[in-house]
Amino acid sequence: xxxxxxxxxxxxxxxxxxxxxxxxxxxxxxxxxxxxxxxxxxxxxxxxxxxxxxxxxxxxxxxxxxxxxxxxxxxxxxxxxxxxxxxxxxxxxxxxxxxxxxxxxxxxxxxxxxxxxxxxxxxxxxxxxxxxxxxxxxxxxxxxxxxxxxxxxxxxxxxxxxxxxxxxxxxxxxxxxxxxxxxxxxxxxxxxxxxxxxxxxxxxxxxxxxxxxxxxxxxxxxxxxxxxxxxxxxxxxxxxxxxxxxxxxxxxxxxxxxxxxxxxxxxxxxxxxxxxxxxxxxxxxxxxxxxxxxxxxxxxxxxxxxxxxxxxxxxxxxxxxxxxxxxxxxxxxxxxxxxxxxxxxxxxxxxxxxxxxxxxxxxxxxxxxxxxxxxxxxxxxxxxxxxxxxxxxxxxxxxxxxxxxxxxxxxxxxxxxxxxxxxxxxxxxxxxxxxxxxxxxxxxxxxxxxxxxxxxxxxxxxxxxxxxxxxxxxxxxxxxxxxxxxxxxxxxxxxxxxxxxxxxxxxxxxxxxxxxxxxxxxxxxxxx
Numbered sequence: 001x002x003x004x005x006x007x008x009x010x011x012x013x014x015x016x017x018x019x020x021x022x023x024x025x026x027x028x029x030x031x032x033x034x035x036x037x038x039x040x041x042x043x044x045x046x047x048x049x050x051x052x053x054x055x056x057x058x059x060x061x062x063x064x065x066x067x068x069x070x071x072x073x074x075x076x077x078x079x080x081x082x083x084x085x086x087x088x089x090x091x092x093x094x095x096x097x098x099x100x101x102x103x104x105x106x107x108x109x110x111x112x113x114x115x116x117x118x119x120x121x122x123x124x125x126x127x128x129x130x131x132x133x134x135x136x137x138x139x140x141x142x143x144x145x146x147x148x149x150x151x152x153x154x155x156x157x158x159x160x161x162x163x164x165x166x167x168x169x170x171x172x173x174x175x176x177x178x179x180x181x182x183x184x185x186x187x188x189x190x191x192x193x194x195x196x197x198x199x200x201x202x203x204x205x206x207x208x209x210x211x212x213x214x215x216x217x218x219x220x221x222x223x224x225x226x227x228x229x230x231x232x233x234x235x236x237x238x239x240x241x242x243x244x245x246x247x248x249x250x251x252x253x254x255x256x257x258x259x260x261x262x263x264x265x266x267x268x269x270x271x272x273x274x275x276x277x278x279x280x281x282x283x284x285x286x287x288x289x290x291x292x293x294x295x296x297x298x299x300x301x302x303x304x305x306x307x308x309x310x311x312x313x314x315x316x317x318x319x320x321x322x323x324x325x326x327x328x329x330x331x332x333x334x335x336x337x338x339x340x341x342x343x344x345x346x347x348x349x350x351x352x353x354x355x356x357x358x359x360x361x362x363x364x365x366x367x368x369x370x371x372x373x374x375x376x377x378x379x380x381x382x383x384x385x386x387x388x389x390x391x392x393x394x395x396x397x398x399x400x401x402x403x404x405x406x407x408x409x410x411x412x413x414x415x416x417x418x419x420x421x422x423x424x425x426x427x428x429x430x431x432x433x434x435x436x437x438x439x440x441x442x443x444x445x446x447x448x449x450x451x452x453x454x455x456x457x458x459x460x461x462x463x464x465x466x467x468x469x470x471x472x473x474x475x476x477x478x479x480x481x482x483x484x485x486x487x488x489x490x491x492x493x494x495x496x497x498x499x500x501x502x503x504x505x506x507x508x509x510x511x512x513x514x515x516x517x518x519x520x521x522x523x524x525x526x527x528x
Contacts, residue, residue, distance in 0.1 A: 069243025125355025
């Protein structure tokens with residue numbers, strides 16, 4: 001019990017501290033978490049941790065996959081489906097095969113465990129890469145492709161992982177059965193995800209309590225993953241499919257309150273799960289290293305270096321080779337216009353970092369075979385996985401911003417800004433149209449109608465100026481910025497007065513928070 005308390009305290013304190021360090025250094029939080037987890041595992045007072053392997057994939061993966069799918073851009077997934085699917089399936093299988101050859105021929109692992117190693121290290125994790133890309137200003141399409149790839153390559157890798165581990169612990173294996181099982185798992189997982197997504201969406205349409213909505217949202221990932229997994233299907237694809245479906249229908253099924261609170265809930269949850277995974281592997285590192293006591297340190301480091309080099313090189317070779325094949329076969333004008341440069345492919349290749357899924361899969365390796373013997377190479381595979389994450393997240397993560405700037409793979413963000421302005425103009429026009437319709441209603445008043453109409457007409461004029469459709473002859477944009485500055489000052493003074501009331505015990509903390517939230521909401525709308 002004391003060990004559990006120490007571990008829980010270490011996890012939460014370390015996650016908060018390391019995230020603060022990440023913000024201070026202006027680097028994505030996975031980088032300090034990987035290093036911090038490693039250092040924390042070396043502290044003698046921290047007890048050795050033995051996780052239940054079967055719980056790792058169940059506890060960590062469903063919410064991470066579901067949240068990534070929920071917030072994904074379905075339009076981008078459709079537009080770049082070919083690129084994403086080729087990487088999510090083809091690149092994963094090629095990488096797994098290359099690493100399997102190294103695992104068997106160089107490291108000496110049995111073929112089944114060698115393929116398990118290949119499956120573990122083949123899926124990418126977008127957390128660090130996309131955080132860096134967005135901060136530096138990398139092209140939006142490249143960021144979306146990397147996110148989409150990581151969303152679906154988890155399924156490919158974990159189905160391959162499942163087949164390889166089953167063979168490693170003693171099940172019979174044949175290539176034909178493996179291919180059939182892959183398609184059965186994938187198709188069945190997608191079907192389960194769609195069914196659960198539909199049921200959840202219909203349920204949430206009929207619920208108007210925020211706590212109930214958030215509870216359903218929180219457990220939807222498990223509601224898709226667990227039935228698929230129990231049926232022997234792909235729980236990963238079930239969670240991803242369910243997330244994409246529910247995310248697409250979210251505007252019609254989620255209330256205003258649940259949307260606001262849900263975003264914060266999932267943001268914190270995914271951070272804590274990622275942080276816990278990175279720190280837990282660090283805490284288990286002494287146990288892993290103890291299991292390698294019979295192997296020379298030079299050999300172990302050499303094995304890890306060989307796998308890291310193969311994984312990174314495979315991504316670059318695949319990217320340039322597949323691009324050449326596609327361009328030779330598909331010469332349509334629409335595809336010519338979407339062709340990327342070699343600089344973009346280099347950045348995309350260098351952004352193939354490994355993270356949460358590889359960690360979870362390595363930790364979830366069974367301890368024994370069906371015959372009761374220790375699973376061969378388990379600790380070595382876990383060490384190699386940790387080394388790969390360290391190299392890709394820290395090494396590539398720290399050099400990726402320099403590479404992006406050096407190759408000039410940066411866009412100015414005008415496309416996204418134009419889309420936002422266009423969206424705001426459309427909703428302002430819809431508001432003015434509705435105001436005209438409401439003017440004839442008995443319950444509306446002329447003064448209220450005119451006041452609201454002037455507000456939206458001002459917004460329409462401002463957005464047209466920002467879109468370049470009107471000249472800013474009256475200094476509307478400058479006046480708007482000055483107005484925002486003044487209102488920020490006013491809201492700040494309101495909060496001071498509100499806190500003074502609470503401190504003098506004239507109002508309760510509940511009343512203070514309720515009024516404070518209204519001020520926060522008003523201030524958050526200043527930019528529009």
